[in-house]
Amino acid sequence: MPEFLGPVKGFGVTFRQMFRKVDTVEYPEVKEPTAPRYHGRHQLNRWPDGLEKCIGCELCAWACPADAIYVEGGDNTPEERFSPGERFGAVYQINYLRCILCGLCVEACPTRALTMTNEYELADDSRESLIWTKEQLLAPLLPGMEQPPHDMRLGQTERDYYNLRSAGVVAEPVLAPGSEGEAGVPAWTPGGRRTSVWGGTGLMIMKASKNPELAWELAKYLYFDEASLGQRFTETNIVPVLKDAWTRPELDAPNPYFSNQPIGRMYAELAPDTPPIYSSPVDAVARAKLNEAFSRCLESYKRHGEAGLPGTIRAELARAAADVRRMADRNHALAEAE
Ligand code: SF4
Numbered sequence: 001m002p003e004f005l006g007p008v009k010g011f012g013v014t015f016r017q018m019f020r021k022v023d024t025v026e027y028p029e030v031k032e033p034t035a036p037r038y039h040g041r042h043q044l045n046r047w048p049d050g051l052e053k054c055i056g057c058e059l060c061a062w063a064c065p066a067d068a069i070y071v072e073g074g075d076n077t078p079e080e081r082f083s084p085g086e087r088f089g090a091v092y093q094i095n096y097l098r099c100i101l102c103g104l105c106v107e108a109c110p111t112r113a114l115t116m117t118n119e120y121e122l123a124d125d126s127r128e129s130l131i132w133t134k135e136q137l138l139a140p141l142l143p144g145m146e147q148p149p150h151d152m153r154l155g156q157t158e159r160d161y162y163n164l165r166s167a168g169v170v171a172e173p174v175l176a177p178g179s180e181g182e183a184g185v186p187a188w189t190p191g192g193r194r195t196s197v198w199g200g201t202g203l204m205i206m207k208a209s210k211n212p213e214l215a216w217e218l219a220k221y222l223y224f225d226e227a228s229l230g231q232r233f234t235e236t237n238i239v240p241v242l243k244d245a246w247t248r249p250e251l252d253a254p255n256p257y258f259s260n261q262p263i264g265r266m267y268a269e270l271a272p273d274t275p276p277i278y279s280s281p282v283d284a285v286a287r288a289k290l291n292e293a294f295s296r297c298l299e300s301y302k303r304h305g306e307a308g309l310p311g312t313i314r315a316e317l318a319r320a321a322a323d324v325r326r327m328a329d330r331n332h333a334l335a336e337a338e
């Protein structure tokens with residue numbers, strides 16, 4: 001391009017934008033809905049009978065990188081019960097001057113007490129009003145809920161609440177032919193702890209489903225139809241979870257991105273040697289504590305070099321492990337599940 005046309009080219013982006021449709025929203029008169037998973041302000045959830053899900057374990061506060069959460073646990077008594085089980089969140093505060101809405105606290109919460117809403121209008125002109133209290137964060141009472149304190153209405157014990165079937169929240173599961181156990185999630189060893197996942201997908205047919213039979217047919221098609229599982233592997237590179245589908249020819253197809261190796265077959269052959277991966281509600285805390293230990297060791301190395309470094313590493317790892325153990329011991333829900 002001749003040099004004199006350079007400025008014209010430079011303004012090209014400007015001119016192009018000038019003639020595009022303007023996408024301005026007249027906020028606050030007009031409010032566009034956010035993306036469904038938008039991280040807005042937090043909410044402390046309730047059980048269907050109105051009891052609070054928060055057990056005051058502080059895992060959210062430990063996981064928060066901004067130190068924005070303050071929790072004080074309290075003891076439920078037979079006369080005054082706010083949550084099922086032993087403990088409840090007596091004081092709960094989130095400081096929105098600090099919060100970066102990252103959602104790590106939600107990941108850490110073992111009871112799904114803490115979630116995030118799509119509400120984003122959090123600005124205010126006083127510091128005090130940006131520290132939200134438990135009363136502000138608690139989910140509203142829906143029809144059928146009762147303001148705590150009150151007795152457990154969904155079962156005799158705390159365990160009944162975590163078993164949603166007995167609480168009547170979801171229908172009895174229909175298990176795949178040949179699968180065993182009281183819930184649809186397997187234990188890897190007989191009598192072992194049931195599977196938990198860091199990420200994954202699943203299907204649940206709700207009690208309120210209008211056509212559970214049809215939903216079950218769809219679930220069977222998605223999980224057990226070998227031909228469609230093979231086809232989906234071709235489209236997504238995701239190896240089917242159904243072992244019988246590993247004989248599908250699609251898994252043998254060479255993949256040009258991976259130097260024409262048949263990655264489906266290679267994954268399937270590796271499967272028997274893959275060790276089980278355990279996850280736990282204190283994973284997030286454990287990771288945070290390991291990072292903390294690493295930072296402290298690095299700091300020690302910067303100051304003192306290698307002198308005393310092995311001892312520092314051992315001490316920091318022991319401190320991190322003790323912290324995680326202490327949090328796990330305080331986590332009543334986890335102790336119940338084991
Ligand atoms: S969203 Fe992130 S910053 Fe905000 S309270 Fe939760 S963990 Fe802390």
Ligand code: SF4
Nearest residue numbers: 054055057058060109
């Ligand atoms: S992690 Fe969940 S249950 Fe524990 S204090 Fe926080 S909100 Fe409550």
